[in-house]
Amino acid sequence: MANLILRDLVKTYDKTEVLHSINLEVEDGEFVVFVGPSGCGKSTTLRMIAGLEEITSGVIEIDGRVVNNLEPKDRDIAMVFQNYAIYPHMSVRKNIGFGLRSSNAPKPEKEKRIEEVATLLGMNDLLDRKPSQLSGGQRQRVAIGRAMVRDPAVFLFDEPLSNLDAQLRTQMRLEIKKLHQRVGSTIVFVTHDQVEAMTMADRIVIMKDGHIQQVGTPAEVYHAPANIFVATFIGAPAMNMIPGRVNGGGAVTLATGGTVQLGGALPEGRDIIIGIRPEDLLPGETPGVLRGEVNVREPLGHETLIYVGTSEGDVIAKADGRTPPEIGEVVSLGAHPDNIHVFDAATGEALA
Amino acid sequence: MAVAEQIRPTTDALLKTEAPKRPRNLGQFLRWLLLFIGGIAMVMPIVYMLSTSLKWPHEVYNLKLIPDEPTIENYTYVLEDGRFYWWFVNSLVIALITTVCNVIFDSLVGYTLCKFRFPGRYIIFIAILSTLMIPTEMLVIPWYLMSQQFGWLDTYWGIMFPGLMTAFGTFLMKQFFETVPDDFIEAARIDGLNELQIWWIVAMPLVKPALAALAIFVFLGNWTAFIWPLIVTNSVEMYTLPVGLSSFGDEADVAWELIMTGAAISTIPTLIVFLIFQRFIIRGVVMAGLKG
Structure with missing residues (x-):
């Protein structure tokens, strides 16, 4: 667990600036949701935190350490992707254990950790199955398991529920929230769905056109929107x-x-x-x-x-x-x- | 009776729908006929090869499919001739090494061109593709001069080096790596794998069908290669099977029965490869949209 600080974060593609001086402090153990329409820069911000996109200027600090020039594997983060990114040629056990490949821990300890995570996610019976034998929700759980097994400082979720049907999405939303309450990790979650943002977040970061529009608790952004965009984006039907x-x-x-x-x-x-x-x-x-x-x-x-x-x-x-x-x-x-x-x-x- | 009356219209309707089947059957018959003729045309040379391999020299120019006096003398002669083993081993070594190299190098280059963004990437890809348009016959002269300069004439290396990487293989692998989601690569990067490990552990298993298809194409291509091995080899011991088989006989006469016998034996590995990997060959051809 750790805090995360974004300071004057800027991203440009060629000469086009797509993220304009993003400033944010995420507290230790906080669940922060980035929400906004397509192209607002929320996923780019997340990928910059993960180290998958280069930072044009600004500073990213994880647990008090500037990580700008660190490789993704050295940032002590784990990421869950929209398409799960679980390897189809590996069993659930291998997929979950994949995050431990670079760990120096002895094999029995790694096995124990995999079992612990599987128990936490209720997947003990599925460990020897291949991803093709799993449902969408189970695959998503495997992806979360692979992130959890490394016990990272910060969890990053990039629209992980987008590919699930409405019922499963509601269920997974609840599961992720429960999981956060149980393990208390720092989580940065990206979504375009304002219901997901409202129901899961400790704080919501609303973005538009590469700018942060408002940062606040769900109640704050709903009852005291900072501008017309936030007022119309949050709440259905719109204000x-x-x-x-x-x-x-x-x-x-x-x-x-x-x-x-x-x-x-x-x-x-x-x-x-x-x-x-x-x-x-x-x-x-x-x-x-x-x-x-x-x-x-x-x-x-x-x-x-x-x-x-x-x-x-x-x-x-x-x-x-x-x-x-x-x-x-x-x-x-x-x-x-x-x-x-x-x-x-x-x-x-x-x-x- | 009433029930029969009720059923009759339905039966009539069914009979009516049966009628249009005829043209469809005719079309199907014509298709089958064409396939049959095509099949015969494809199989006949092989049948004729086997037939000739069972004939005595004086019967070779007799076009009968079944020899008057069948013999396995040719097989005994070819298999007892030490040269044949050399040629077989040469071909096998060359085809296997070339196949392994192609699988590694083509996929490495294909993966790099597909998954990394760097200046000149597109130009490099076009340059590689453009080499597909140059026929082998044009390339043998520079290859020969290179081999001569580097002292590779009449060596395994000399025979293999032009085919260790192919533009076709690079293209095939690049297209396949396009189907591997970037999320997989990025997830592996976060999980601590280096780029070479990501290629080998994550990407390669996901393009297994393409690798199998590529391996088959390259193996068969090298197993049957003739022009370049003929030019680059001088000593009988360095011949590959196709080159060696063509050398049976002398200036006055060609020993067709021995050539056909050698050819028949040399098809065995090819047949084994086809039988085992038939599924991959079909998939590979369909996926690549090209003939190997």
């Missing part, structure tokens, strides 16, 4: 964004025609965007913010998503699962002022 202008006394006139009274001192005449999460935008809630006709309903059982057509386009709200508004019904949607996020229209940064 509703409605343009408006600040009038005197904290009142905001929306482009849709409604008026919202917000607390706090916002400069008069400033163009802003207010963000309201669908679960905070409720039919019948006062004061009413929006008014429109229900176009589409998506019943989810315990609740129903309703798409309400307003003059500024559709907004999404959550209604009761048992008695949702009918299609065509005109509803008034309101939100508590505490649940309204305010962003600067020009910069997209959060204002309150």
Whole structure:
């Protein structure tokens, strides 16, 4: 176990800078998830930590040691790949033990370690099987086992659940989280799935276009997004964004025609965007913010998503699962002022 | 009765669907016929070789497939002739060493071109590929001059050196290494293997079918090679089998029955290789899209 520090990390391909001065400190035993859309630089960052990509500038420290010029094998890390990267010509035992090849430990000790890891992952019965005889989830477990067997300072996971079906993904998510709680290792996990990020992370690093947008606990990034990108990226369905202008006394006139009274001192005449999460935008809630006709309903059982057509386009709200508004019904949607996020229209940064 | 009435339309429908089978069968028959003719054309020279090997010299120019007086005298003569063993051993040694070298060198170069990014990589690959367009007949003169300069004439090394690495093999192996995911290589790098170990322990086992196909092509190619061994060897002891067999007879007459006997014996290793690795040969040809 160890801490990990990224300081002013930059990566360029030819003359194109793809990672711009990344700064991050991961505490010992922390589970940090990098999340963002494709091409945001999250996997590149992880590969730079692993030593699989060269660092253009900046510093990477693992457990207080600068590892910039160290080979991947000398960084005391282990990585689990998206495609598992378990060798098809080797048995599960050999795959798990592969990480110990370069270890000087005696053979019985290596065998013992393999058995321990297999027990931890519930794979004792599968040790003599080949990967082709395993299910997707079992293969993923082998890949995790191979990483665990070396007892590295930092675990790196590169979208390891992407190839699994939805049910298995949920199960593996839980298993990885339990594993982390049991062994307490430092983990850096990359995913594009915000649900994975929210459910597993101690802290989430949200990236876009090679920049870190926000670092925070799942609750922080959800309830206090730093900007419009974070606000819309985290949470499903995405946060509703409605343009408006600040009038005197904290009142905001929306482009849709409604008026919202917000607390706090916002400069008069400033163009802003207010963000309201669908679960905070409720039919019948006062004061009413929006008014429109229900176009589409998506019943989810315990609740129903309703798409309400307003003059500024559709907004999404959550209604009761048992008695949702009918299609065509005109509803008034309101939100508590505490649940309204305010962003600067020009910069997209959060204002309150 | 009612049941019979119900069944009849179904039966009629079935009979109707039977009718279009005829053209399909005819097409199949024509295909089989073509394959049969092709098969006969392929097999006949071998049958004729075996037939001639069982004939006396005066019967050789008689085109009968079954000799009037079959004899195994030719086999006794060839096998008792010490030269044949030399040629057989020469061919075997040369084919085996060349095969092992090709498997190692072609895959090393193919792997490097496939998995490492370095300046000039593409140019090197094109340069290697372009040598495929130069016929052997053009290359034998520079090969001969090189052999002469380095003192390799009439040696194993002289016979083997042009074929220790091939452009075809490099191309084949590079294409196969493309199918090995980079994740495997990177995972091995993290697990502490050096680049040579990654190639040998991780990448090579994953391209076994290609290695087998390459080994077969190279072995057979060298086993049957004629022009270069003929040019580079002078002494009878250094001949390979094809060169040695062609030397049976004298200026006045060619001992076809002995040549055919030697050829028949020399096909045995080839047949063994084919029978054992038939699956790989077919896969190799299909995968490479080229004839070996």
